Amino acid sequence: MVLLAPLLKLLRRRYGMPCWLIGSGPWSTQLYGGHEDIAQIWSLAGRHTPLLLGPTWWRVLWALRHSGSSPIYVCETASSSRLKRIESLLAMAGIEPQRCVFLRDDSDDSREHRIDGLLRFGMQTPPALQASHFPCPEVQSAPQLRVLDQHRLECAAWMRERGWSGRPIVLVQPGNRRSVRHRWRRNQVDGKAWSLANWIALLRQVHASLPQALIVLSGTRQELAMLRQIRDAAGLDEVIAAPLPLSRLLALCEVAHSMISVDTGPAHVAAAVGAPLVVLFGDSWPQHWSPRSAGLAPVISLGGRPQTSHVNQISVPAVFEAWRSLRADSPDLTRH
DSSP states (O other), X not given: OGGGHHHHHHHHHHHTSOEEEEEESSHHHHHHTTOTTXXXXXXXXXXXXXXXXXXXXXXXXXXXXXXXXOOEEEOOOTTOTTHHHHHHHHHHTTOOGGGEEEOOGGGGOTTSOHHHHHHXXXXXXXXXXXXXXXXXXXXXXXXXXXXOHHHHHHHHHHHHHTTOTTSOEEEEEOOOGGGGOHHHHHHTOOTTOOOHHHHHHHHHHHHHHSXXXXXXXXXXXXXXXXXXXXXXXXXXXXXXXXEOOHHHHHHHHHHOXXXXXXXXXXXXXXXXXXXXXXXXXXXXXXXXXXXXOSSSOOEEEEEOTTTOSSGGGSOHHHHHHHHHHHHHHOGGGOOO
């Protein structure tokens, strides 16, 4: 969802109006509320909810029926099980296929960054429209997310209540969506799961290097048990386990000294708001999925295909030195 930001900017500039964004789950609204490239957001209830259940489906159906001749870009590929639901929704709304452009499977090529594939997709034109009438502008190929003033103030108050104001914050994101799925834990096939011993060693080195910092282990509420396990094993008062709602994560990334993360969504959020970042890749391709920063903050990717197939192949010294280089290269990035 974060990687859609450059595509949304391209489409707004190309067609002269902000986009309607239709997605599943709550992330769309939390990421893009107040965004200049978005006019309306609909967040549909779960990906597996029956098509006609829930009032949002009917609102989306009504909106599509009254969308005139506007182009429609479908960002699910044919390999996705969700595409049939989208096609059913478009058919029920009476949308002519000539108004639509569908993302092709080859846009998921590991040799091309996902954002670049999405921008190529946005340069296509639905058959119902004349491509020459809608030239493609140049846009920055990195996401840029906006932190709402309300969320910024709420986060500042939350930090004051905990006595964190004025201290550097190092965010650490050890979990990913596989972390809370029982089948992944049972089968032990999570290539993004760095060992507990590695996290402990890293946290102690970060603390020794920047003792005035608070090291905040971030994640969802479902990951809280894992975060507490790492915190307790590290044995440092400066290490804190904090489940963060997305709005608070955005605001905290904006003021953080840095982040260390496995390859997961919060790493893309951090880069999109300008946090200096180290990302650990396991069985995926960094050239396809590495976070991109729209600002000057550095992003360092470690591991990943084809060299590694599991994050445990990345050493603690390699991660620590990469994190240290964030500060060495950008000494002004100690933010408060």
